[in-house]
Amino acid sequence: MRYFFNRLGFLLISLWAAVTLNFVLPRLMPGNPAEIMFAKFQGRMLPQELHALELQFGFSNQPWPIQYFQYLGNMITGHFGLSFTYYPVPVATVIATSLPWTIGAVGFATLLSVIVGSFGGILIAWRRGGMLDRTLPIATMFFQAIPYNWSAFMLLFVFGFTLNWFPMYHSYGTNQTPGFNWPFLSSVLRHGVLPVATIFISGVSGWIIGMRNNMINTLGEDYVVFAEAKGVSARRLMFSYAARNALLPQVTGLAIALSSIVGGSILMEQVFSYPGIGFQLNTAVSNEDYPLIQGMFLIIALCVLIANFIVDMVYARLDPRVRTGGASS
Template structure:
């Protein structure tokens, strides 16, 4: 219980720090975002009109501390401001529309990469020096070494433009409306295949090679050798004794990967014109949409913190030494 309370306390402190930094950083930038946005209207609108537009965007000259508490109240009530680039659309509506697409695409591709890579790593480490052990790590590392946006462009050109096997943009067919039906769901899968396979291939090597190395180190431990000498079955030895302990370092990497799901694969979404948060973030930067940029970065930070909290709690269940602070001398 003490460990859980400590982790929750650290999470709350980190969350407050992320929110505060997200509030302060834009205000420490040289110049004023409002001046940048409204400079294009100088000479076209009178000062009263510009002042009215600033008020509509929620831009004020109030003291910093008052702005900070208004910012916190807005976060809690869902009032994240209006988008500069898509005025008068609220920022939270843009995120609500984009986030499910990113979570569906990048989340599913990440989970598949973790499952396939970890399972393959366990198998090839058990069959060391075999054909798969000699080829799979090199093959996957070669694919991962390629810039993933270049792989995305290659897939788009070959399978989308030349062969016309898959669509080249958007998240579903034109003419369809989002609904719970097989027609819409199959269209989403069809449109998401190329960007999904690009993300999967780009991250597969890390999971496969990492699990293989962890397994090889674990298989050399005394307790595994002793269990093998006692006649424990190969399947139980591989999964219950070796894989269960070798997979622990993977959890930390999985936390980072899950946290980064929210940010999406920005360039991949841009190449395929996919309606996810990554594409929206790119457009927000181009349009100098500061409220959308600020909210997107905060969402990414919160996702990473939540993912790390969940994995910390899960890690403590799988490895009791985490809760007790490690193994003491003489234990």
């Protein structure tokens, strides 16, 4: 229980630091977002209208402490201001419409890479010295060395442009109306194949190699050799004895992988014009959309912290020594 409260306290402190940093950095920059929008209208707006924009975007001349507490109140209520790019759409609405696409595509591809890569690494290590052990690691390292954007372009060119098997852009067909119906869902699935495949190909290689190496090291431990000598079944020996402990280093990699899900894959989403967080973040930076950048940064930071907290709990469950401060009997 003490370990849980320690990690929870670290989560809250880190979250407060991220929120505070998100408040301070834009205010240290010269000018303000309202002036940038004012410049886009080339003087066609009155000073009163500019002041109204400043109030809408949450910028004022009040002292920083007052602004800070107003900012915290807005964060608690989910009010991140208005987006420049999609004005007058609120930032929260833009994030809410983009986040499901990123979690659906990047999240599914990441989890699929972890599951397939971990089971593949376990089987290769268990049958070490065989055909798979001699060929699959080399093949996976080859795919791992391919640049991420190059894989996306190749899949797009071969399966989208040349063979015309899958759509080349966006998340669903332009002739589809979003809703819980089969034509729309099937369109979403077809549009998501290439983006998911891009992330899967780039990610599964590392999981296979990492799990294989961990598994081989674990299989050489004395307790595994002793269990094998006692006649423990191969299935139980593989999963209950060796794989469970070999998974511990993978959990750390899982924390990093889960943390990157919400941030999206900027390159993948740009190549396929996939309307996720990465695509919107790149658009926001290009258009100097500070409210949208702030809102996305805060959501990404929050999800990263929560993902790491969950992984810490899982790690403590798998390895009780973590809860006791590393003490061993």
